[in-house]
Structure formats: C-alpha cells, structure tokens
Amino acid sequence: VGLFSLSHLQTKAISLAALVACLLFFSACTATHKTSTENSSAAREIIDDAGRRVSFPAQVDRVISLAPNLTEIVFAIGAGNRLVGRTSYCNYPAEAKAVAEIGDTLHPSLERIISLKPQVVLISTASQLEVFTQQLQSQNIAVFVTDPHDLNGVFRSIEQIGLILNQKEQAEHLVQNLRERANAVEEAVKQKQPVRVFYQVSAEPLYTAGHDAFVTDLMRRAGAISVTADVPGAWPKYSNESALAAKPEAIVLPTGGSMGEGNSTVTEALRRSPAALAGRVYKINDDHLARPGPRAIDGLEAMARAFHPEAFSQ
Amino acid sequence: MIGTAANVVSATARQNRVTLRKTVVSCALLAGALLLSIVLMSLTGSEQLPASASLCALASFGTTPCGLTRDQFDILFQIRLPRILLAAAVGGSLATAGAAYQALLRNPLAEPYLLGISNGAAVGTMIALVFFGANEWTRPLLAFTGALLATLAVYRLARGRAGATPERLILAGVIVTTFLSSVIVFVTTLMDATRIRSFTFWLLGDLSGTSKTLLPVAITIAVAGALVLTLHARSLNLLMLGERDAFDLGVEVRRVRVVVFLVASLLVGSSVAASGSVGYVGLVVPHLARLSLGSDNRISIPAAALGGALFVIVADTVARTIIAPRELPVGAITALIGAPLFIYLLKRT
Numbered sequence: 002v003g004l005f006s007l008s009h010l011q012t013k014a015i016s017l018a019a020l021v022a023c024l025l026f027f028s029a030c031t032a033t034h035k036t037s038t039e040n041s042s043a044a045r046e047i048i049d050d051a052g053r054r055v056s057f058p059a060q061v062d063r064v065i066s067l068a069p070n071l072t073e074i075v076f077a078i079g080a081g082n083r084l085v086g087r088t089s090y091c092n093y094p095a096e097a098k099a100v101a102e103i104g105d106t107l108h109p110s111l112e113r114i115i116s117l118k119p120q121v122v123l124i125s126t127a128s129q130l131e132v133f134t135q136q137l138q139s140q141n142i143a144v145f146v147t148d149p150h151d152l153n154g155v156f157r158s159i160e161q162i163g164l165i166l167n168q169k170e171q172a173e174h175l176v177q178n179l180r181e182r183a184n185a186v187e188e189a190v191k192q193k194q195p196v197r198v199f200y201q202v203s204a205e206p207l208y209t210a211g212h213d214a215f216v217t218d219l220m221r222r223a224g225a226i227s228v229t230a231d232v233p234g235a236w237p238k239y240s241n242e243s244a245l246a247a248k249p250e251a252i253v254l255p256t257g258g259s260m261g262e263g264n265s266t267v268t269e270a271l272r273r274s275p276a277a278l279a280g281r282v283y284k285i286n287d288d289h290l291a292r293p294g295p296r297a298i299d300g301l302e303a304m305a306r307a308f309h310p311e312a313f314s315q
Numbered sequence: 316m317i318g319t320a321a322n323v324v325s326a327t328a329r330q331n332r333v334t335l336r337k338t339v340v341s342c343a344l345l346a347g348a349l350l351l352s353i354v355l356m357s358l359t360g361s362e363q364l365p366a367s368a369s370l371c372a373l374a375s376f377g378t379t380p381c382g383l384t385r386d387q388f389d390i391l392f393q394i395r396l397p398r399i400l401l402a403a404a405v406g407g408s409l410a411t412a413g414a415a416y417q418a419l420l421r422n423p424l425a426e427p428y429l430l431g432i433s434n435g436a437a438v439g440t441m442i443a444l445v446f447f448g449a450n451e452w453t454r455p456l457l458a459f460t461g462a463l464l465a466t467l468a469v470y471r472l473a474r475g476r477a478g479a480t481p482e483r484l485i486l487a488g489v490i491v492t493t494f495l496s497s498v499i500v501f502v503t504t505l506m507d508a509t510r511i512r513s514f515t516f517w518l519l520g521d522l523s524g525t526s527k528t529l530l531p532v533a534i535t536i537a538v539a540g541a542l543v544l545t546l547h548a549r550s551l552n553l554l555m556l557g558e559r560d561a562f563d564l565g566v567e568v569r570r571v572r573v574v575v576f577l578v579a580s581l582l583v584g585s586s587v588a589a590s591g592s593v594g595y596v597g598l599v600v601p602h603l604a605r606l607s608l609g610s611d612n613r614i615s616i617p618a619a620a621l622g623g624a625l626f627v628i629v630a631d632t633v634a635r636t637i638i639a640p641r642e643l644p645v646g647a648i649t650a651l652i653g654a655p656l657f658i659y660l661l662k663r664t
Binding site for chain 2: 205229232233239241
C-alpha cells in the first residue's frame with residue numbers, strides 16, 4: 002500500500018508540474034500574441050464589455066453570433082443577411098434557423114467557424130471562451146464581447162453591434178423604440194409599492210438571479226425588488242432557507258419558450274411562502290428574460306403586468 | 316492493517332465478548348455524537364433561528380412550535396432537518412459501502428467514488444432523469460443498476476490470472492471512471508442547456524435538493540444496509556485472509572460476495588440518486604474507524620456507518636454556511652477535507 006500510494010502521489014505531482022508548465026507556455030504565447038495585434042493598424046476600434054480594444058475592418062460582411070440574444074440583435078437591426086453562423090440555441094427570429102449552425106454556446110466548433118470565414122465573431126461572456134478567443138484572433142477574426150448587467154447595457158450592446166455592422170441608424174432607432182417602451186412601463190408602475198420578488202432560475206438545486214444579472218435591473222424597472230438583488234454574482238446557487246426567510250410576495254418562474262416545460266413548478270422550500278400561498282407565482286417566457294436582447298422589453302412588460310395588473314387595466 | 320491469520324482464527328469466546336463490548340461502547344459513543352451533531356447542526360444555517368426555541372421544538376419532535384414563527388418552524392423542519400437527515404443517510408451509506416468494498420476486495424484504497432461505482436450510479440440517475448423525469452422512484456432503481464454494473468465491471472477487469480492485486484483494482488477503477496465520465500458527458504448533451512449547470516453541481520455531490528420521496532428510501536437503505544453488512548462482518552474478516560482460506564474455514568465465499576456487492580451497490584445507488592457523487596467519504600471514514608478501533612469488521616463497519624453520517628453532516632453544514640446565503644456543493648468540502656486527510660493517513664501507515 003505504502004509503495005503504491007507513493008507512486009500515486011508522484012503521478013499527481015508530475016501531472017501538476019506538467020499543468021504548470023502548460024500554463025506558463027500558454028501565457029507566454031498569449032503575451033507575444035497581444036503585442037502583435039496591438040501593432041496592426043485598424044480601420045476602427047470599439048471597446049467591448051470585457052474592456053478589450055477591438056479593431057474592425059471598414060465594412061463587415063460576414064459575422065457569426067455565439068449567443069441567441071446577439072443573433073436577435075443582428076436581425077433586429079436589419080443585418081440578418083450578413084449572419085453566416087449561429088449557435089443551436091439561436092431559434093429566433095425564424096429566419097435565423099436558415100443560418101449555418103456552429104455548435105452550441107459552450108461548445109462551438111472552431112473549425113466550422115473558421116471555415117465560414119467571418120470577419121467578426123460576437124460572443125457573450127456567459128460563454129467563457131478565453132482560449133477560444135485567442136485562437137480566433139490568431140486567424141485575424143475580430144472577437145467582440147458583450148456582457149450587459151442591466152437594460153442600459155443591453156441598449157449599449159445593440160448600439161455597438163450597430164456600429165460594427167454599419168447599421169448605426171437602425172440600431173439607434175431600435176434602442177429609441179425600446180427605451181420608449183421601457184419608460185412607459187416604468188411610468189405606469191412608478192407610484193406602486195414595489196413587490197418583493199424571488200426569481201427562480203431552477204428549482205433543484207435552487208439557483209436565482211444575483212446582483213450582476215440583467216433581470217435584476219429588469220425587475221426593478223417592472224416595479225419590483227428582487228430579494229436576491231444584493232447577492233454577489235449573476236446566477237448564484239441559493240440557500241433554500243434564506244429564500245423562504247426572505248418572504249417573497251411574488252415568485253417569477255422563467256419557463257416556456259426554448260425551455261419547454263422546464264422550471265414550471267415552485268421549489269419545494271417556497272411552496273409555503275407568502276407568494277405561493279397568495280397564488281402570486283408568475284410564469285414568464287424564459288426567452289424574454291434570459292436573453293439580453295430586444296425581446297427583453299417583452300419580458301419587462303410581462304413582469305410589470307404580472308406584478309401590477311391594476312396599473313395596466315385601462 | 317489487515318489482521319494476521321493467527322489472531323483471527325484463534326478468536327476465542329472471550330475475545331468475541333471483548334469485541335462485542337468494544338463494538339457496543341464505540342457505537343454508543345458515535346451514536347451519541349451523531350445525535351448531538353444533528354441537534355447542533357440544526358441550529359446552524361444561513362438564517363439565524365432562536366436557539367432555545369429551536370431546541371424546544373426539536374425536543375418535541377416538531378409537535379409544538381415553542382414560539383418559533385411559522386417561517387422559522389418551516390425552515391427548521393421542512394428544510395434544514397430533512398437535509399441533515401439526508402446527509403446522515405448518504406454519509407452512512409457511502410462509508411459502509413466503502414468499508415465493505417475494502418474488506419471484500421482486500422484493498423484499503425477501494426472506494427465507491429474512486430472505483431467508478433458512484434459514476435455508474437450517476438449514469439443510472441441521469442438516464443432516469445432524462446427518460447423518466449417525473450417518476451422519482453426510477454432514480455434509485457436505475458442508480459442501483461448502474462452501481463451494480465460498474466462494480467461487476469471493475470471486479471471483472473481487476474481479476475487477472477494472478478488475482479485482483481490492489482494496483483490492478485485501482486487501474487480498473489480508473490478505466491471504469493473515465494469511461495463512465497464520458498458517458499455522463501454524452502448524456503448531458505441530451506439535456507437542455509439550462510439543466511446542464513445544475514447537473515454539474517449535482518455531480519459534485521449536492522444535498523440541497525432534498526427530495527421528500529427519496530429521503531425515507533435513503534434512510535431505510537442506509538440502516539438496513541449497515542445492519543446486513545455488520546452481520547456479514549465475521550465472514551468478511553475471514554475473507555480478508557484470502558478466498559481459499561475463508562472457504563476452508565466454512566465461509567460461503569460466493570454467497571457472501573454476491574450479498575456484499577448487492578448491498579454495497581444499493582447503498583451507493585440510493586445515496587447517489589439522492590445527492591450526486593459525494594467523494595472520499597467511503598475512503599476516509601473507514602480508514603479512521605480502523606485506525607482508531609482496529610481492523611475487525613465487526614467494529615469498523617458499524618463504526619464507519621455512524622462516523623460517515625457524522626462526517627457528511629458536518630461537511631454539509633460547512634457547505635451551506637461558509638458563503639451563505641450562497642452555497643457550495645458538499646462534495647467539494649468532503650474532497651477538500653478528505654484528500655489531505657487521506658494523504659496524512661497514508662504517510663502514517
């Protein structure tokens with residue numbers, strides 16, 4: 002046993018050393034790479050949500066989206082015909098389904114992406130693709146990261162994608178339209194007492210929307226306060242007992258849409274919460290709440306109508 | 316660590332009586348510690364509950380609220396206590412199964428998680444979730460099937476012409492574990508994206524989704540399994556001398572092997588179905604039991620059962636309070652405590 006365990010430990014030590022060596026090698030590669038991109042002169046530069054200065058060619062004809070909200074934005078600003086690749090989750094609008102699939106957000110096919118010869122790949126940080134981003138940049142493909150934490154961030158994403166795709170006016174028009182709808186909702190619920198809401202992302206285990214989630218801002222605008230608004234992170238796993246102790250007056254179940262029947266029942270711990278006892282459990286289309294894109298305003302309107310039906314009665 | 320032939324065979328009636336007394340005393344002490352931990356950990360959580368009122372309510376077995384508000388009462392009896400009881404069932408099951416595997420396979424490194432048996436149960440549970448999602452009963456059933464198949468696969472792979480050497484067994488475990496890990500990755504592609512995240516959490520071992528249907532099943536299996544294996548402890552003691560010697564001493568080797576494999580798979584299956592793969596419990600707890608109480612399975616198996624329950628209750632309390640109101644998976648805590656402790660134990664022996 003002693004002998005065996007020693008060799009076991011040694012294997013671990015060796016693999017750890019190998020891992021460290023790989024990391025060192027890799028970081029060395031990225032370091033040299035960064036200097037090479039900074040030297041290349043660019044037609045225009047936009048700073049993305051990861052704080053990276055990204056340069057784009059003057060005219061972008063081929064773009065790939067790695068998240069459903071980004072696909073929706075590209076179509077909504079009238080540049081859908083320039084989308085040459087999308088993820089398997091990108092199911093809206095219907096025309097998007099005709100675009101080539103490059104895998105899903107977490108496992109995109111690098112080969113497929115490169116073979117589609119895009120000039121720009123749009124990603125959301127939810128996809129966590131740091132290594133992948135470096136590989137694309139080495140192919141001279143611009144990678145633009147969006148990471149909105151509130152509705153204004155969504156508007157900024159739309160305007161930035163408008164700039165990248167030279168659809169500035171359409172993007173500004175879309176944002177203006179969305180902003181008016183959002184303002185109308187906020188105006189309608191302004192005088193109402195905010196409802197204390199628990200947002201259930203999944204029941205078992207219990208996940209919720211934290212401080213960094215853009216739906217937390219959406220709930221505030223819809224005349225509610227998320228009871229988990231101050232929890233660090235975007236999608237924290239949450240304590241059952243803290244959820245019950247927060248005594249939510251309403252529960253939002255993002256379900257339906259691409260989610261199908263998933264997440265359509267309240268978690269067991271909250272079955273006796275004031276919200277569940279009063280029947281204030283609202284199922285709202287997950288595609289309108291989980292995708293920080295143009296349809297988020299549909300989600301905002303649906304939540305505001307659910308929380309304050311009397312404000313929209315006339 | 317493993318007793319020599321002489322001292323087991325020459326076990327006289329007096330020694331048996333001494334063993335019995337030692338078993339009763341150590342189990343009584345551990346049971347007391349377990350009860351104490353259930354009560355103390357019930358007072359600990361992300362929400363602060365009034366201690367004396369909670370104690371009073373616990374003492375009344377939930378019949379009187381003792382001044383707790385309805386929410387506080389629900390937190391204590393609907394959320395916290397069921398989770399603690401599940402932690403006890405899972406910990407007891409895994410530690411008992413680990414002790415049994417170690418005795419039967421004559422290998423101190425045998426452990427459900429490291430041999431891939433937990434992964435087999437995880438595949439079974441995931442298949443139940445994907446194809447029979449609504450029916451919770453299918454989960455422990457398919458988890459048991461998966462654990463049993465994985466056990467048989469490891470056992471067959473490990474038995475070479477020279478018998479099952481410890482190295483062969485661990486290698487077989489590595490092969491089965493990695494193979495089943497890829498099966499798990501494959502099954503996750505059949506699930507919708509929103510569920511994958513919660514599954515990765517569950518795979519690490521998570522007790523937060525305590526199911527009211529599976530809790531009584533898990534407790535019953537844990538208690539019954541520990542009893543059955545304790546009753547086979549004498550045969551296991553003799554089996555540790557080698558299968559031929561055990562056979563010569565009157566042990567029905569084949570029957571004992573079948574019973575132990577079935578019961579251990581059932582224990583792993585029910586705990587994985589309820590909580591995912593909580594690692595290292597089956598390794599650390601039986602080792603501690605043997606180090607402190609000796610290698611006689613008649614003591615170490617029941618002691619491991621009680622100690623495993625205690626260990627996972629404490630680990631889960633850390634998991635649910637350390638970054639409250641957020642939570643960690645309990646498997647991360649058991650591995651964090653278990654792996655270094657295991658290294659320390661190996662260095663000492």
